[in-house]
Amino acid sequence: METGIVGLPLSGKTTLFNLLTRSSAETGFTPGKKAVNLGISRVPDPRLDRLSEIWNPKKTTPATIRYVDVAGVERAAGREGLSGEALTHLKNTDALLVVVRAFDSDEVPHPAGSVDPLRDLQELDGEFLLSDLIIVENRLERIARQMKGKADRDLVLEKELLERCREVLEADRPLRDEAFRPDEDKVLRGFQFLTRKPLVIALNLGEDDLARAGAFVGPVAGRWDGPSVVTTHLCATIEQEISELSAEDARAFLDDLGIETAATDRIIRATYGLLGLISFFTMGEDECRAWTVRKxxxxxxxxxxxxxxxxxxxxxxxxxxxxxxxxxxxxxxxxxxxxxxxxxxxxxxxxxxxxxxxxxx
Ligand SMILES: Nc1nc2c(ncn2[C@@H]2O[C@H](COP(=O)(O)OP(=O)(O)OP(=O)(O)O)[C@@H](O)[C@H]2O)c(=O)[nH]1
Ligand SMILES: [Mg+2]
The missing domain is CATH 3.10.20.30 (Beta-grasp domain)
Known part of the structure; x- marks a missing residue:
């Protein structure tokens, strides 16, 4: 199970990736930055911590999930944004973590000249919808050609299904919220549509805006509501500070800010849930361990x-x-x-x- 981190350039994707996976991939304007970063996150689970206290085992092993961080979605002159390498990586993922920039910074100006989370999210959505629509159109064309020979029942069903998808996408709606029968769902899975993947939207706020996060999250959360979408927020620079503290100091810092859990923990848990994953435990004096299975x-x-x-x-x-x-x-x-x-x-x-x-x- 893998989650793709995606967003516009300089929105804080790699910074968040580093926090989630305890990595140190290059961020910002560093030359020679990698286009793709792969990493593994430990899934925070207070229950495992408690089991470990009870057993005091030699080893405690949390559940993990994988993240892939791809370079910013950029609208190159005359061409659509999602292309080549980034698209291949995103298609192969099981969920998307969209990072939307809400922080202002003189050192790292927003490429579009102003900070506007809703505009950015709409732009990204547009790219996802378009990417899916292109796949649908291409497949429909091929089916039309194939059907000239003979109209096979499966092809007719696939054609009808894809025409329905086209209608949804052309109405600017993601495929995620559409109800499909299990057999249809199976056909659709093969296409790896981006707008069918569960979605975590993470607003990356400026430090001063953390206290009024609701004002930012509200409008964005209202855009896509549904069981497969979670909207949340963080301030990457504050998370960075938290990650450098001891567990005790981190707790005190969070209490000062009036926050219950670090945003990275929230995001990992949200991803895990949206992927339809649950944890079970094994325990003993040698090892206490959380394991992942699908619901x-x-x-x-x-x-x-x-x-x-x-x-x-x-x-x-x-x-x-x-x-x-x-x-x-x-x-x-x-x-x-x-x-x-x-x-x-x-x-x-x-x-x-x-x-x-x-x-x-
Ligand atoms: N002030 C401020 N700066 C941030 C925040 N998050 C990230 N940055 C800075 O913004 C710059 C870009 O961050 P990255 O994490 O590299 O952004 P990215 O989305 O991975 O960028 P690309 O991969 O080039 O698309 C870095 O210099 C970060 O330090 C934030 O919450 N506040
Ligand atoms: Mg990056």
Whole structure:
């Protein structure tokens, strides 16, 4: 699962990428800046921290997700913005993290001459819609040619589906919010449409505007509402400062600002949720670990993320929900209280389950 970080030039994408993935990719006007940066984020999870306190294991391993940061979307003379390399990378992602600039800076002037988040977001949306529309048109043309030979049933269905997509896109609406049947969805997935991907919109605010973030977020959030869109904000320069502090000092700093969690944590959690991912845990004296599965995964699939042998030789899973474990205080207490269950192959794993897989290979 990979999330693409995208936005107009100099909006703070790479700065945010560095914060999310603890990387140090070149930012700003540095010559020789890379067009694409790849990195991995740890998914913050207070539940794993708590399990680690209880067990004091040799190792604690969080869940992770991948981000890819691509160079700014630029409208080159006479040509549309999303091109070549950037587009290829974005198409391959499972979600988009759009960085929209809301900070002003004399050192780094906005390329368009003024700061206007809604205008920038509209421009980006336009690029995404156009990119999808081009794919639809091209495919429809090919289908028309293919159908001259014989009208195959699948082709007719695909044609109708794409014509519906074209209508949506031409009305300036993303494909994300359209209801498609599962079989249609399967066909659409092959096209990797940008406007069908879940979306996190992150407004990058100036330090002085953090206190009145609502005034910025409001208009932008109103633009695309829906279950697959999350709008949030951050101030990249403040996040940078927070990231350089010890955990204790960071907490005090956040309290001073009246903020509950660092924006980077919020953004990673939001991405994780939009990707339809949940975490389960394994625990013990050697390692406490959070693992990632898609929502709806059954126990053997979850076992398979730990090791293929565990899926192949799956017998059963011992399951206790995180809350029940913490309330009981120990596995023995869980057994006594009957909150430790034994589940079979059909069991659908829930977020926060603590699993112990029994297997035989
Ligand atoms: N004042 C201020 N400067 C910022 C903020 N976020 C980023 N910058 C600065 O803006 C410049 C551009 O940041 P980058 O993270 O490189 O932006 P980008 O979107 O990756 O740029 P491209 O990859 O060239 O499109 C850098 O000099 C950053 O230090 C912010 O919140 N406030
Ligand atoms: Mg960059």
């Amino acid at each position: 709806g995964a059954r126990a053997p699939e979850a076992a398979g993320t730990i090791h293929t042998d565990l899926e192949r030789g799956f017998i059963r899973a011992e399951v206790v929900p995180y809350d029940a474990f913490v309330a009981a205080g120990s596995l023995a207490a869980c057994r006594d209280q009957g909150v430790l269950r034994v589940e079979g192959k059909e069991y659908e794993v829930r977020d926060g389950d603590i699993l112990n897989i029994r297997f035989n290979v």
